[in-house]
Amino acid sequence: MAGEFKRDQNYITTRITADGRDGYPVEPGRYRLVIARACPWANRAAIVRRLLGLEDVLSMGIAGPVHDERSWSFDLDPGGKDPVLGIERLQEAFFKRDPEYPRGITVPAIVDIPTGRVVTNDFAQITLDLETEWTAHHREGAPDLCPERLRDEIDEVAVKVFGVNNGVYKCGFASTQEAYEQAYRELWERLDWFEDRLKSQRYLVGDTITEADVRLFPSLARFDAVYHGHFKCNRQKLIEMPALWAYTRDLFQTPGFGDTIDFGQIKEHYYVVHRVVNPSGIVPLGPDVSGWLTPHGREQLGGRPFGDGTPPGPPPPAERVPDITSRG
Template identity: 85%
Template structure:
């Protein structure tokens, strides 16, 4: 937290990469690594979406931490005995401490753990999904989409950076601000960017090009949480997402696309934010709303053209153990 009350995100992550050539000591190998996510977390949700879209389920297993945690890190309380069945640990911090017994920073998801050693390899959420697209290509499913195509990378990177600064991180800068001035600055930047996105998406189906890309994945995970938590809990309340025609249609379009809605777990999302953030919600009461029935209503975005998977195909249904409940 800055002296002026502005929330500053610690962006120092473990930047070791898993690559096809293994240049950091961790070559791509099916079955060797475990992706650890929490359904509640938007940054982790990105990784679970990309893994689904690319069909990496058989090559990269996934552990799911529960929605709540204490200062010691995410726990595997959803699993029998409270332990991840592959890693055999109760808390994600155990994998971080195996890598560095003095690890000084936050224990974050997503994280990829090297199963043989039990050590975390990386928690660099932005690079993890890019590497899934570019380094794990030998294990992509037939029909996997190009989420980070060569010819669009500069534009994807530019849009994604704007979205990160003002929207993905912007909602946190609103919610965790500790002064009125810092909150209002963050609120202004958030809504300036959401207005920009509303205008951009009024005439195009996707953020960059005519197919789903990494940029869409990154925006979706914030928008899908907007009305459920950010609007009230983080005081981002100029409008609800449902009051923004282009953004609401765009987010519903993605939600109804295999890989997006079927990785979104609204009950866990709400439980995490309203229970863990005791400084914002000291009672720990979880709101009953909002009404989720609108997520499956027609969006009409097909009229703008575009092909969700380009020359590829949708992924099949998620593995039974990874299913999430349908929105009520």
């Protein structure tokens, strides 16, 4: 359809595996996960790394929220350089892998520290591999985010989750009224499906947190702050959808989820970078975020967030986000 936003989903699909089949075996300290707090796709990887307790074996670099057409950059770090990789822009790691790399420079990306080359930016596979290939280095009590018995259902639900993850962008970047209206209808069909599903169950699949929840949460966390207005997804706010709002608060208040969210960086990225959508670059002061810590009542639906496992400990000091009371 004319004016439809189409995401380039051609990523570097090299995998880091226990057996090293692609030339990159799992090794503590060898790789660096690069994220941006602003990016929902990168948010997934940050959550999984936290839940599984991989902080000591997989270091994490954090790019700033604003980038130009070249690349995400490390402007939050002293001297504007990642302290481990020694680079100013993530683009440099992609060009070490392929000097003529033709596609977008995206996060999350995992970089091989010894060579400085990006290994992969395949965001969907990254979290799955952290869950299934890095098991020897999971913390004691780490949850099983992708149980074998639930994988088919997780995959099925994940298709609908992607309809939300990508659907908000299809609304926001549509360049014709027809394309926008179709994207809008498809998005709300998906959101209504999740609203209905979550009325009677605490989590998306089974009775514990899984990969499916990790994939949906980042989009919901950004919905009222960005997608509702900036991307014209404005039938309702998240806070007006009882099951989804309670579900998102439940996860936000669960260690490993809300402690990866920086609302300030999220808003700065979308409203400053997307000048086609927001030419002024003005970043809104709202919405009020105090409601994120209100009781959600989801415990009455049963379920155990970590199954037979335990919550992760607090994030490392260098990776802590602003307290919710100071966010906006």
